[in-house]
Amino acid sequence: MNPVTLQAHLRAIGVPPQRGRTSAIRQLVLQAPVIAKALGYHDKTATRLVTEAGGTWSRYAPGDHRR
Secondary structure (H helix, E strand, O other): OOHHHHHHHHHHOOOOHHHHHHHHHHHHHHHOHHHHHHOOOOHHHHHHHHHHOOOOOOOOOOOOOOO
């Protein structure tokens, strides 16, 4: 299924695709700042989105974890 077909199916059943996309991205950003950076969000924008969603990154351990 391609994005256009999926969008048409979602609209047909009454689900606004843009809101779902925005919600999914916000949920990903809530998970960790690394995901926000991978999606191209500026640090301040990502922090604002987390705050608006009522989340915190208090349990996120920043830094290089490749060891």
